[in-house]
Amino acid sequence: MEGLQAALLSGPPGIGKTSSAKIIAESLGFETMEINASDTRGKSEKDVEGGVGGRLMNQVREMVTNRSMGLGGIGFKSLNRAKPQVLIMDEVDGMSGSAERGGVADLIQTIKISRIPIICICNDAYKTSIRSLGNHTLDLKFNRPQKPMVAKRMIAICQGEGLEVDQPTMEALVESCNNDIRCLLNTLQLRRRLSTKLSYDEVKAGKAGKKDLDLSAFTVAEQLLGPDIRRLTVGERIDLMFQDADILPLFIQENYIQMRPTDAGNDEGKRMDLIARAADCLGDGDILSLQVRKYQKWQLMPSTNAAFIHAASLVTGRRDTFDQYERNFHRFPTWLGKNSSGTKCRRLLGELHAHSSASGALTANRQSLRLHYLPVLRNMLTGPLRRDGQEGIADVMEIMDAYSFNKDDYESTLELTKFKSKAPMFEDPTKDIPTAVKSAFTRECNKASRHLKWANQAGAKKASAKKGAATEDFGAEEGGEENGTREEGEDEEDEEADKEKKLQKIAKSKLARINFEGSEEKGKGKAKSAAGRAKKPAAKKPAKGKK
């Protein structure tokens, strides 16, 4: 605690972070000043160009320095004259977004110069945009309170308000609200308006609270593919699909092969047949969803979902593993990651095509470039280096010049012809090239005298824009001492990691949307494992509902 001017409270919504902050401040005799970060930022966007901090930060800085100068420092002896102040920055993670990333840096700067305590509150302390805040604040994590604990307190409140609820009912209600106290209180207050009694059946029937509040996609996928799905009607299943109609089909597509359908029993032939039929249904769903997205025929949405449900219900049963060490949980859809790598490769191919067409030598289209040229180029560009070492460089450069390739295009060529396989043909062709030759080749490629016949305007613009954004980001920190520079390095590293692990990035953003229960475990890269653990408690829910 020594030397830290700020604290960072993090935890899921509705469990009393803001209230705790206020109560603590009050009990210590502080005057609280709450700034709802997302509100102020919204205003500052209009007034201040660039959006970095803007009006919010002006106010905050003024306040932070004003008081401290006026009082000559914060101390308890000044209590007589005026109350000391504490600044509560609520929802700091709402201050994200690519344009306002500097806001966090600004806040860190404020923390450094501030002479009054600052309490920052957020939902997810691991969010990339506010991670650097963690280095300057005392990290205080708020977990969801236990179900019995919440229930007990709620019952006491209900008694005070004249609403009759018993323990199991309250616990069911707590569960349906996901342990969110604020949501719970709102629900109860509304209930009190209508009657003075709440029964267990009413809670279960979903009259009192929202029953399927934020089910995670993992949970729903488990439900849809699990044997219990047969108890639900088609309508109910379609409703389940609407929990997230974007990602659930992908979940089904990812995991349906792994099911051992109850219908097939031990008949492997039947199992294969069912899987083939399920694959057909997935195809139907895909065809329908294209109509929905491309031609905006949203009336087809239920049919689309029905197709996916049909696929899932054909293979419902026990989940099987293919590998001894594989964990028997539903996988997060790999399609997302594969698709983004595919997009990247298509972009690379596009660049390659643009560059080599500019040379005037190539007339083939992209597809033909990939299918026919690249396999040959792959050998021609690496063969001489492998065989003749330094002498081979000239041969390779000749081809590179003929097609206006730069070093990136060279890498792209290898990237696009890379396959995961044990066959000798797919070995890394650069494996046997000595490092000295490689670096000599790189030098040759980067020579200024090389005349390439294209000017990459769009690419260059993007690159410089990115550079500009980066300097802007860290500009606020440069005032700081060593701390600031260390930060900078870290953030850059993050960006690098982001680029390389697109899959994880997508997985994370998707997961953030799904908002699954185990959010306290939501570390970067741990998304999958966290999700795996998270679905365990959640899976019990539907089973209980039937009793």
Add this chain to the structure above:
Amino acid sequence: MLWVDKHRPKNLDNLICHKEVGANLKSLVASGDCPHLLFYGPSGCGKKTLVLAMLREMFGPGVEKLKAETKEWKIERPEISTKIEVELTTLSSNYHVELNPSDAGTKDRYVVQELIKDMAKSRPLDMAGQKSFRVLLLNEVDQLSKEAQHSLRRTMEKYASACRLVMVCNSVSKVIEAVRSRCVTVRVPAPAEAEICDVLQYVSKKECITLPPEFAARIASSTDRNLRCALLSLEACKVQQYPFKSDQPIQLTDWEVYITEIASDIIAEQSPKRLYQVRGKFYELLINCIPPELILKKLLFELMKKIDSELKHEVCHWAAYYENRLQKGSKAIIHLEAFVAKFMSIYKQFIISLFG
């Protein structure tokens, strides 16, 4: 430079294949004017070579001075109050602009409606002895969406005085009737194997290598009458082993080898686990920009080599069925996988019925 590009005929006079087409184009150009043209034919048959040679005939060597530009275009759409950004690469000389509108993907309609219209409107400066029109060279028009093709119709008529469209595509049946009827269509067939052998011999002579006629014939027959493919394959074989032996293996491309691998995987075992592994391999191919239709086709051919003739008819039927669905859907992996699942199911039943 690779041989395939190095020895490309530059003008219409010294063609080895498609001499007749060349002569026709020459007389067309000689008349001073030219209609809109639509070249069609399979990949690697020499469409682009003919087009470039024709442009050279039309405008002189100046058309070879190319400038490549990748630009981001901003298109205002007031009626839907959004701004659409399209990035497109154009390759232009003083006399023509070449572009590939289908690169814009789903936004191809705007490319046609805005960019092409703009380019078509602007007249070239009328220098003495110059043609009074520019040429817009559009690649892969069969890949354009129907909406984009419809947008092309009006442009073709309205700005015909300032601009000629030369369009290149593989399959003329994917170009709408309305566009086709506004053009003179030029069919460029795949060269016969004998013609390919002639070209191979010509290139070998230029490169001072000896090419045994039997080996040339083998290259020609293995590359599906694709001239580009044949030339690349010749060069790849030369790198592999020279002097040539007539029984030398012909280099297969990486993706062909990989799909063959998948086919043997499927034949070896039909189980959900194997299907899962095949999915991983499909992803590899798709990431590496191998078109899904081609994967399906090649896979079918490989499977056909290995299965009992009793099954062939049925498997072909299903391959066609899934290819159709592939075209109608958006996620290729689902349909590829469905084909393999179907095949595995059929094949497994067949094996069980055979051996009990």
